[in-house]
Amino acid sequence: MHRLELVNRELQTWFGVDFTYWDGETGEMMRAAEMQPPGDENFLSPMVRAVAAKKKPEIIAEQAVACILALPLAMDSVTVIATSPFLTGDCYESEDEYQGLARLLGTTPERAAAWTREQHSWTTQSLERMARLQLSKLSVDEEARRLTNEIDKISDSLSSTYEEISLLYGLTQNLRISSSDEQLGDLALNWLLEVLPCEGLAIQFLPTGDDNVSSKGRRETKTLSVGVCPLEAQQLSHLVQHLNLGEKGAPFVANQRITAREEWPFPKVRQLIVVPLAEGDNIFGWIMAFNHCENKGFGTVEASLLSSVGAILGIHSGNIELYRQQSEFVTSVVQALTSAIDAKDPYTCGHSDRVARLSVCLARQMGQDTDSLNLLYMAGLLHDVGKIGIDDSVLRKPGRLTDAEYEHIKLHPELGYNILKGLKQIEKVLPVVLHHHEQWDGKGYPYKLKGADTPLLARITAVADAYDAMSSDRPYRKGMPEEKVDAIFREGAGHQWDPAVINAFFAARDELRDILSEERAEIRFDVRDWLK
Ligand SMILES: [Fe+2]
DSSP, X not given: OOHHHHHHHHHHHHHSSOOEEEETTTOOEEEOOSSSOOOOHHHHHHHHHHHHHHTSOEEEEEOSSEEEEEEEEEETTEEEEEEEEEEOSOOOSSGGGGHHHHHHHTSOHHHHHHHHHHOOBOOHHHHHHHHHHHHHHHHHHHHHHHHHHHHHHHHHXXXXXXXXXXXXXXXXXXXXXXXXXXXXXHHHHHHHHHHSSEEEEEEEEOOOSOSOTTOOSOOSOEEEEEEOOXXXXXXXXXXXXXXXXXXXXXXXXXXXXXXXSTTOSOTTOSSEEEEEEEETTEEEEEEEEEXXXXXXXXXXXXXXXXXXXXXXXXXXHHHHHHHHHHHHHHHHHHHHHHHHHHHHOGGGTTHHHHHHHHHHHHHHHTTOOHHHHHHHHHHHHHTTGGGGGSOHHHHTOOSOOOHHHHHHHTTHHHHHHHHHTTOGGGGGGHHHHHHTTOOTBSOOSSSOOBGGGSOHHHHHHHXXXXXXXXXXXXXXXXXXXXXXXXXXXXXXXXXXBOHHHHHHHHHTHHHHHHHHHSOOOOOOSSGGGTOO
């Protein structure tokens, strides 16, 4: 119900009449009373303006049998004046006497006479007292109404703050390096669409990484969107270019003041917030909110929320990028070391790569998980890295080794261990490098470990290593025939080698044979990239 109606009903209850309402500023009549003569407009208009200025109830006109009461009412930001005539004396005896009252009431003498007959008589003092009481009650009501509105607003704001905190908390719960930035971006967009009063949202991830073909960075711009996104992927890039946000980290907000201009090139975009996904000086992309649902302007509340999400996504992208760079660095180191081993011992070129693949095949046969397969692959590539420290004359000797030469070559597991031990990122391969020449019966080296004391991945590598060594041709001898290799393994199971690994060897015999005949492949450290 309109506020004026509510006030009128209230005044009617107290005074028993309905009132006429005036604009306190202009003195114009806003609403005439239905049951009462409204009064003479020309006469009353300046009077109500004076009452509005004084802000006090007042009897603004008085005549022998009646008066007009004026009440100033504060309504939001304007003052409205309520007026009504009241009978204050006895009725006149003849109609001629009603001329003056009729003028005051703005009606005919007949109607003025009829009016006096319907009225209860008041004293001016009781009218004024009632007016003061009524005004103070209305002002209390008004204050209560204002406080209720305030509480509603605070409650709305609290509930939206709660939603925002939940959203940010949810995002931080997903800040794992294993979640891709696109997965996290997708999550953020869907949550934001529920919280922000916008029609659509988009994220544009910029390419990362370098031109190196083996780099796993993002090669092309990637766009995600939810809701009604008014621009295509390519237009989003134009938008960012057009806004010339470049290196700036602050959120950019455009409302109709900007978008209504003739030179604004994206007519479907009425309101817009653009925030960078930034970590330090690095910008990994942009998150954008489009078009306010109620066509209002976006404000600081929306911009700050989007900024917080942009910062979280930026930090996550920064971490992923750092992790990628580290992984690629480790890959390069391992590749360099593998090339160094091959260069040192050209007779066995490709041995490390084959041992790595054979080990993965055996481990997979034994039910090892992907992390172990990845580790074993890297360990296979590096297992003989210690040979870099062995004399060329011994390593490349075509014939049989002397005892002293054999003792020298037996140093390579420990040499390898010492070469790699400072590299934190690949420390997990150290047990394989150190123990790949131990034997099940304890007759191996360097520590003569027995049975399961030798780490499982080293026991697996030992079988892969022996299989490749026996099967491959050397300049001074041909590779052994398959039957002989198999016979040696059967004989050696439970003596030189772990019987469980030998079982896996025979179970995966065909696949292992295929690996030996394969061309040397590109090094790819995530076995999921090349395992079928
Ligand atoms: Fe070795």
